[in-house]
Amino acid sequence: MFVFTDPVADDVALSCAPSSELAGTARDALWLSRQAEARSLLAAHRLGQSVYDEMLMSLDPERQMMVRNPADKAAIGEISLQLGISRKKAGTWFNLGEALRGLPKIRMAYLAGDLSTHRMSVMVYAARSASVATAEPDFEDIALDLASRPSTDKVLRDELEEALISLDPEGAAEARDGFADAWQNVAITDDSSGHANIDACVPAEDAVFLRERIGALIAERVCHRDPRTIGRRRVLALAELLGVPGKKLTCACGLDECPMRMPDATTDEQAPAMYVPTDVADDRHEGSPAPTEPPPWTLVVDPTGVEVPRLRGFRAIDPSLADTLSPRASLITLPPHLIRGRSRLIVVGRRGPAPPMDPTGHGGFEHPPPGALTHAPSARLRREVMLSDLICRYPFCGMPSHKCELDHIVKFDHADPHAGGWTLASNLAPMCPPDHHRKHLGRWRPTMNTDRTITWCNTTTGEEITTHPR
Template sequence: MFEFRGGVEELAVGDVARDALRFVELSGLARIENAHAARKVLLAGELTLSALERDVALRGGDIRDCGNEAIAEVSTRLGCSHTMASHFCDLGVDLRLRLPLTCAAFLAGDLDYARAWRIHRETAGLSPETLALLEDDIVRSALQLAPAALGREIRELIVRASPDEAASDREVAEAECRVRVRPVGPLSEFTAILTAEQGQAAWQLVCEMADTVCRQDRRGRQILLVDAFVALLHGESALPCTCEKSDCPKVAAASMPSRRKPLVQITVDVATLLGLTASPAYLDGHGPIDPALAQMLAEDATWRAMLTEMVDLATELGVVAAQRDKPPTGTEPEPEPEPEPEPDAGNGSRADDSTPHQPPRRPGLHVFRARGSRRRGGGVPRRPARSGPRSGPPPCGVGRTIAEIGRALDADRVMGRGRRPDGRGGLATPPDGALQYRPDAATAAMVRTRDGHCRFPGCSVPAARCQLDHVVPFSHRNPRAGGWTIVSNLQCLCQFHHNLKTMGRVDASMLGAGVVVWTSRYGTTTVTPPGGMFVQDSAPALVPRLPCRRSRHDSPATYSDGESPPF
């Protein structure tokens, strides 16, 4: 079938020899990468220990929340999540204090971060005596095994060496069982961490449910398992078969009442809600969704829309207004020379006639204006039909938006103190509820939907699990002085970062459109736009001028729907 000649074989041998050298180079680069990762982790641990010692001394021995400032600063400096920063700091401390052999192998480049972290996690509950007995064998195994296999090997070594500690470790781990859901692109990942026996029992139930259809069902095995999992959550006893055969033996088993309609909260701009445009929508708890899915959810579920308006970011922050207010210089700029006409392409028209002129575009943000009432499925305007990709320049991403804000902050340092440093939102008189410490349900819902998650850099704790923080502190002695309980002075913070701000370790300022500027004691300045709204381009010709006056979103109505989230 194939004919090999001497020249081809010699060429193949030469290619293999060359690639062998490149594989050696790849291994060397991996060792260098591992060594640098070890130095990074150890430095994070050293900074954590330094902050911990300093905080304990200042607080008279109270260790609660001590060292948290270092974790927050690591997250900001490295641009990673709070969870990853905590992992770096915890591993760095453990390598310095408990795992000398692991530390040496990591620094030498023999171990990568994944294996070092696995050793740290699996041995966290061991006594110093047991750890000293096992660490050499653990490191030798780490040099030969992948992280998952290494974890199993470590657990087996612990059971053999100290069964009592293994049982205690298991009990501690069982107390950390949890269920969570997180977005994975356009899909969602539903994760349940269970005990060993619960996990096996749950898997058997899902497999049994998937087997309630006949063999002619059109779905693949994985899709069947997903449908079976959802059916179990709805309390159903069987799956409907999709074979579409009249003599299917499984049809009768699948007759059951319809499923309960979910309550979803969709963030959508007014134009999209009216069917005039097809901008992305935002599903609370998940993230951006396409207009087709938003339309389907609105037709098939009980939903509540959060109405937004597109504003130009530069105008909202006052940058454009400052440029427009500059006095005239009294001289007209010299007109630019007209370009030479393009050579005739043979059809009597210039080469650029087919390219329409696109105006320059700037980053924009959606600003929340009102919260809609609950609506049943249906009754939503159809979105306009579109064909092909969007014309014009691509949408503006969050990176460009943050860069624009950063340049504005560099040009005007006063801007970093916030647009309304008194915390009154530019209002002359306080609206209803502004002088109360706890926000009403409507205000809280607006803030949580706008933010989407904790507003500290790198933190992704969902807004529903966050506390509402007054950016400018609320004055309990004189509420009228400032720090009002209004949308423009509230933000979502998780317990960890709320405590950090309350202790004065970081400072936050609210700019226009809900943008927050964070400044640490180490001089780090970070910008976080709202996580529950979209960043888009806005044409300068369509930029609205929003006067600094009282508006409905600063004075929300009181809703008695019984859905007040925890404060």
Template sequence: MFEALVAEARGAHGASSLDGWTRVESASCARRLSAMVDMLDAAHAADGSAERDQWCLDNWGAVTAHIGVAARMTSGAASNMLLVGVALRERFPKVAALFSAGLISYQVVRAIVQRAANVTDPDALRLLDEGLSSAFQDWEPLSVDKTEKTIDAIVAEVDPLALRRRDAQARDRGVQFDTEDGSGISTLFATLFATDAKALEVRLNGLANTVCPSDPRTKDQREADAMGALAHGADRLACLCGADDCLAALTPPSTGVVVYVVTPQDTLDARPETPPTPPVAPRDLEPADAQDAVADEAKPDRAESPDVQDSAADEYAALDGIVPSAFTKPLREQTLTEALTALTDLAPAAASTIRPAAMMGGAFLPGVIARRAALGATITAIVHPGQAPPEKRYTPSKTLADFVRARDLTCRFPGCREPATNADIDHTIPWPYGPTQSSNLKALCRKHHLLKTFWGGDGGWQDSQLPDGTVEWLAPDGRRHVTRPGSRRLFPELCQPTAPAVATGPIPAAHNAGLKMPRRNSTRAQDRAARIAEERELNRAATESEDEPPF
């Protein structure tokens, strides 16, 4: 069937070719989901799988981690796709057949699985599968809202209590963060109780007014910065007026930000008779966001010309104030060339004179924003260990742990972006057979640390590490995946090879004996069934209250 779809698409032209390849894409996605479900079935068929369903990192978690590595996606995205694949195979065989034929898209299939998740009766589920497959067999393109309403109408016919209701807006409250990597800016979307929103507004206004009247920022910019001050636990903003006699600028608030400065060991060993003058340009300091450290290279002997300092000051000042108008006449009256010329005159292309930074997690941070984050920050030196011998203990010293986290920036499992500040420091060759030194240490988030410990060994996940921090993973299917330190782009000096790790002897097969996987109080299937039962009961209560007379 699939080969026939590909052949038909290859032989078509124009719109027919487009339609053909669209069907091929959907059919290919159906087979992709089926392969994921096959991996889950294999995990459940293995010895002891029932016991592992009670593990904190259960069969589902281990399979989605493997899917994420193989398909180059996050384990969260893999989990969502696996859930759709399982539902198609076990609950909607007729819809799955349409999907395999390329007649419906993954977006429609996902909407069906989500909107019909509360249907539990086998007879109702069979009628629903037939109704949905009939409705979408020759469906016309619909908006997301109309697609969901079509599915809801069919669900209501077979099982009214299974509708996914959204009657209470209060239950939809939440906070979302949208970060554009490279800009240094994040967008925050929040739905709050009205009382909490008013309290937040008053608090932000109060923080925004703690600076002197000469601060160059607009009111909106100060309120945005006040949100950051609130997150850091500060009771005031740092004033940016630059005046020597400004009381608000004398003692900048402590922000909880940690700035990691990368410096060679010989710089620290050299002890001049007179202390060097602190660098005036932030180019020598690359900050990190609170708990999300940033690494940089400091070169105290580098002198900067006045032109470079002036340029850096101009870049820094450009963060604040009112944006000047780019156009001398309305945009509708200008040609494209005139508009582009005006924008070029407003912001001519120029190379930044301030070195960029990287947040823990690997996100790029422009130097000017990194400099702003350094106000009131704690400065910590990151020292490359060179050929230093291993430390004679299991837990690495703070200096060594800071280096490993600054070198890695993220969890070192393939595809994981969990910041290294939230990760464990893992011995690649397990202690006490492997040394506590940088070439044998890496950052692993708790989930992937458990995956290596309890899903590793023969036939499971295995890892090896090179002196430059490169880690090679061997997956359960025998495929190899390589991850390199997140600092290698901006701070390659952190990836200079260190002393190689040497095992003290053969590692016993039961080297992790006595360790116990944290256990769940209930399995995923039990949790899902409980959520469905709760929502159906809410629907039942809502339906009964609607049937009651108003008097």
């Protein structure tokens, strides 16, 4: 469709193209742009490397070690001037190009246009974060297989981090300590109009605790008619939690019938309740009695040690950190049938989904098991699905499953529950509210497969996308 040499002609082609061709045309153009940027980045690296080498070669060996930093600056400066890009971008390209020299499979996929520059950088930084990545012969294959899935870059980063923890738990703990030494900080800088910016790099458990406290305080004090943005509510909640004088979060709807109006007996010292996920509360009822104060964290753990532990509200963490947090955390123990070596991620080289599950949505059962004919799943069933599927199962979404709704893959029939899809783990999947609504629009039809992959088929074009149960 595009000629790439005549902007006017391409503009006309876009305006006249039938809708059936637009997706394919856009994909082809995106693929070409990725190929072009890959070549630009690697050419920029070679340009910078030549300048770097020339500067070192011009000096005697005794002085070479003294000028490596200026040689880096000269290389980055030359890339910036020759390509007309910022020093920061030039430095990023130079470093990525250098890292790709040691990752030949990822480099070839990048040149082929299979990866965007940002997605490639996620893989490179994961490989550089732990020495085991270069020592593990399958790491590039694992990374490329994960990158081929219809996931967001954030989900890919989380999956790669989980892989590295699984491959080398001790190395992951050392990397965490090294990152803390290099980056932990709180910086407060002046902004305009009587404001300042707070930029902080803090341990994951601290961030989870603070985010939950802020969310709990807002949920306790503010109704849905409050006119302020969520950002302003969070700032005021943070100020109250920090004890800033005169700062207290109250609802600003101004209505006498506001359900969040604080009673007169409420004091400034009253602390907000901590939000506790439903599945955690259910676990407590089934096990030991509830503690007097809600634990600050929730951990998902595997007692066999096969699966990497996860910090609810964050992602996978190394076992050493999990051991540190567990005495003060609510523990969700993975049931045996969900321990499937997920941390080993994939069988490298496998392509395509498994066979479809029972198309009736009855899970292969002749008679409905208890609860199958009730639309709302039990707390136990919901917990099982959430632990099996870690994120929203719609393509290119990374919403954590515990923040999602459960959707029946084969629609539940309220008029005749026997006829519709039943409420079973094999017929349920988490979906965030926006994607849940998209699914019900019917443009993409899901099919659950026997390995819990879901194949989404475009009802107009027949195109298929497969998501995985992570």
